[in-house]
Amino acid sequence: MTKTNILFIINPISGGKNKLKIPGIIEAHLDHRQFNANFSFTEYVGHAAEIAEEAANHNFDVIVAVGGDGTINEIGTKVMKSNKVLGIIPFGSGNGLARFLKIPMNTKGAIEVINKLHISKIDTATFNDKYFFNMAGMGFDAHISSIFAGNKKRGLSGYVKLGLKEMMDYKAQQYDITVDGIAYSRKAFVVSIANSSQYGNNAHVSPRASVTDGLLDVCIIKKFPLYKMPVLAMEMILAKTDHSELVEIIRGKHIQIGREADAAIHIDGEPFFMGADIEITVDPLSLQIITPL
Incomplete structure (x- = not known):
C-alpha cells in the first residue's frame, strides 16, 4: 500500500x-x-x-x-x-x-x-491581490486586527478587552459598494466579506453563508449606539444576524468597494494596509480540503 x-x-x-x-x-x-x-x-x-x-x-x-x-x-x-x-x-x-x-x-x-x-472542494476569494478562505473586511474589525497584531496577549480574552477599549472612539465610515453591478452607498461600522458564516468562536455574521455556493456575502454592520452592542453580540451567537436591524447582507460574485481613504483591512483575521479601492471576486470550488464526512 x-x-x-x-x-x-x-x-x-x-x-x-x-x-x-x-x-x-x-x-x-x-x-x-x-x-x-x-x-x-x-x-x-x-x-x-x-x-x-x-x-x-x-x-x-x-x-x-x-x-x-x-x-x-x-x-x-x-x-x-x-x-x-x-x-x-x-x-x-x-x-x-x-x-x-x-x-x-x-x-x-x-x-x-x-x-x-474525506476530501471536499470549497470556494476561495481574492481581496485585491490577496486570497482569503473564511472572512475578509474593513472597518472596526480590521482596525482591531491591526492593533491586536502587536498585542503580546493572544487569544479571545485579549481580543475582547482590546475591542471594548477601542470601540469608544471608533467612528463609522462611508463606503460605496457595488455588488454584481448594483450600487449601494452605506455608512458602516464594519464591512465584512464572508465566505463562511462566522468570524470565529461561533460569532456568525452571515448565518446562511456557504463555502460551496459560488457566492460571497457582503455583511454591512450599520452605525449603531454603543448600548446595542450586546444585542448584536447575541444575534451573532444565536446566528440570527440575517434578521437583524443592525446588519445588512448582500450576496454576489463580484464586489467593488470604495472608501474614504487608504486604511487597515484584514484577510482571514490578519491585518494589512490597503488602498481606498477594493475589488473582490470568488473562485468557486478551487481549494481541496479535508472535512468530516
Missing part, C-alpha cells in the same frame, strides 16, 4: 497556546498505515507559506495547517495554487473556517478527521 506524504506545519504562537507537544499527539493518533508524517514549526510571518510551497514541490500531497485562520490562509494559498490537499488542526484564537466546516476543536478529533481523508 502506497502511503500519502503529509506535512504538519505548526504555528507556535497562534491562539496563545503551547504546541511543543503537538507532534507527539499527532504521532500517537495518526494512521501510520496511510501516512508518512513530517513536521515543521514556523519561525516568522510568511514562513508557513514558504514551507508549504517547498513541500508542494517536494511530493507532499497533504499539507496540514496547525494554527488559526491566518495560518490556514498562508498555507492554503500555496496548497490551492499547487493543487494539493489542505488539512486543518485548529489552534487559533477564533478558528472560524474550522468551526464552519465542523472540524473538531480538540487535536485528537481533528486528527481522526484527517485519518478518514
